[in-house]
Each structure stands twice: as structure tokens, then as C-alpha cells.
Amino acid sequence: MTFTPNEITYLTSQPLGRLATVGPNGRPHVVPVGVFYDPEARDIVIGGVEGSGMATSKKFRDAQRHPEVALIVDDLASVDPWLPRYIEVRGWAKTHTSGGGDLGERIGAHMPFDPAYIRIHPRRIVTMGIDTDFFEVSARDVA
């Protein structure tokens, strides 16, 4: 199994994740995104609300040209004491320009999806404070 049950729960527990892509000249780009889990494919879907222009966004164009991406979902379990936790997923992105609407319904998205979406196939997962203690980092290759 790619993700543990706690990781799956955590991945979709936050209102936003942040997706890092690499653009022309090797320059990174990072932007807040909606993060969804596809239980059939066991991978991650980055969907935009209908009409958000996903297909023309920089993240989408970057991922088309350069499929290596990284996604972080994180929060503070507590501010005092300072208890950060996160899951970082590094992997390959595949961009899709159609089918997002049906996919969004199937995976229970809380909004109508744009036809275009990004699917992330995980290669390496790094977590802290999810299945481990706070400040204890766990990393593994999954592909």
C-alpha cells in the first residue's frame, strides 16, 4: 500500500496543500492547491474548481513539460508548544485536460471540478508527526 491509513486521512484533512513544480530554466514554482485522494488509483489528484483555468495555469504547464513535482500538506497540531506535522509527496505528475468533472464526483470532491486536473503518482513520501512522533521524520521510497 502506497499511503498508510493515517496519511490518507491527513492528506485530505487540510483545506490546502502546496504544489511545487519546475518551470523553464529549472526554476521552481509553488502554489496552494486543492488536494484529493483517489482510493481506486491510490494516488493524489490536484483538482481546481470548475472555471478556474487549471489547464492554463503555470503549475499545469510546468507539470506537462517537467513531470517531477512535490506536494506538501502540513499544519501545526499546536502553536504552543510548537508542533508542526506534514506529509511531503515527491513523484511524477500526469496532466489531463478532460475527465475532471466525473473524477471529482467519483472521489467525492466538495466542488464541481474543472475538466483539467493533475494526477500525482508518488515516488517518495516524507512525513513528520503523522505516523511518527513530532519532530521525527520518516522517509521511504514507494515506487
Add this chain to the structure above:
Amino acid sequence: MTFTPNEITYLTSQPLGRLATVGPNGRPHVVPVGVFYDPEARDIVIGGVEGSGMATSKKFRDAQRHPEVALIVDDLASVDPWLPRYIEVRGWAKTHTSGGGDLGERIGAHMPFDPAYIRIHPRRIVTMGIDTDFFEVSARDVA
């Protein structure tokens, strides 16, 4: 002036930003970081709390080898209605292995800094909902 007054206020208003770097083989990495503004240098400092091992972190090693980085600071001004806002800073990173302690004090960090820190010199700034309306993106080159 590189940053507008509203951008400076916003940059340090959130508990965390997320820094994207590029590692070997052009693979991106993204991780939550503490974001600080240096009013003398008019640039951004990524500092870690003393003892956090900043100098051996992947973000630090990535930035040493590949200085192009991107930083995002974002939040939801409101969840209902959904009003996201953000500032993305793309630029050049310079890594420092000493001097963080004094720097942290000078810029009023709320914690003792690790000696190692990263300074980000902005090249391009992209914002939404800071000096513009929500969902209106503004982008400009600053170097």
C-alpha cells in the same frame, strides 16, 4: 522598493511559509519554513530555530547547489466564501552557515536562530488578494 508595505506585513503574518527547492536530477522539494523579513537588506530570511539542523537539511543543500527557489506564503481570508490569498516569491537563494544568531536578533525573530540560514533575493513576485481583489493575480519582476 521590492515589496509593498502590505506584502511585507502579509509575508510575516502567517506562522509558516513553504519553500520549494530543486534537488539533483531536477526534482523539486517543498517544505514548511519560518519566514522573516530583513528591513535593511529588503529581502527574505529563512531561519530555523537553534539546533534544528538547518545546514544539513535538504532545502539548504538543494539551495547551495541550485540557488533558484520559490517561496509561498498563503492563507484563507475566509473559508465561506472561499477567499484564498497568497504571495509567491521566486528568486535566488544564498545559503549562510554562520551569523544566524545575530541576524535573528536584529530582525526581531521570536526564537533563537540556528547559525545557518537562507537569504532569498526576489526576482519575481506574484500575489493574489494582498494589494489586489481576491482572485485577481498580480505579477511583476523586481530584479
